[in-house]
Amino acid sequence: MSARVVFFERLELDRLFGFYGRMVAAGEWRDYALDALPDCALFSVYRRTSEAPLYQIEKRPESSRKQGEYSVRAIDGRVLRRGHDLARVLAVLEPKRMQVVAD
Numbered sequence: 001m002s003a004r005v006v007f008f009e010r011l012e013l014d015r016l017f018g019f020y021g022r023m024v025a026a027g028e029w030r031d032y033a034l035d036a037l038p039d040c041a042l043f044s045v046y047r048r049t050s051e052a053p054l055y056q057i058e059k060r061p062e063s064s065r066k067q068g069e070y071s072v073r074a075i076d077g078r079v080l081r082r083g084h085d086l087a088r089v090l091a092v093l094e095p096k097r098m099q100v101v102a103d
Contacts, residue, residue: 003038004038005036005037005038006036006037006038006039006040006041006059006060006061007036007041008034008041008043008059012059012086015086015087015090016043016057016086016090019090019093020032020043020045023045023093023095026095028047028095029045029046029047029054030046030047030048030049031045031046031048031049032044032045032046033046033053039060039062040058040059040060041058041059042056042057042058042059043056043057044056044057045057052075053075054074054075055072055073055074055075055080055093056072056073057070057071057072057086057089057090058070058071058072058073063082064084067082067083068082068083068084068085068089069084070082070083070084070085070086070089071083071089072089072090072092072093080092080093
């Protein structure tokens with residue numbers, strides 16, 4: 001009998017790595033880790049390899065009917081956003097762009 005393990009599907013990984021690549025290009029993130037656990041899959045992002053993860057993007061299938069199977073957690077454990085759509089959940093991590101406004 002094999003233990004069930006949750007992992008991200010190919011399209012989810014494509015979206016995660018695309019977003020990760022943009023954040024690396026912006027100088028925000030430098031490393032990541034993937035974990036497949038019996039109850040959830042984790043995509044953790046780091047500013048420096050030796051530190052704790054800045055954010056963890058979680059996939060918990062048992063939560064899909066309630067608040068959505070995706071969530072983003074901050075380093076202190078707070079849930080920043082939950083939802084059914086990975087793209088909308090990741091939007092909470094988009095850097096805010098400042099624009100110069102002419103007077």
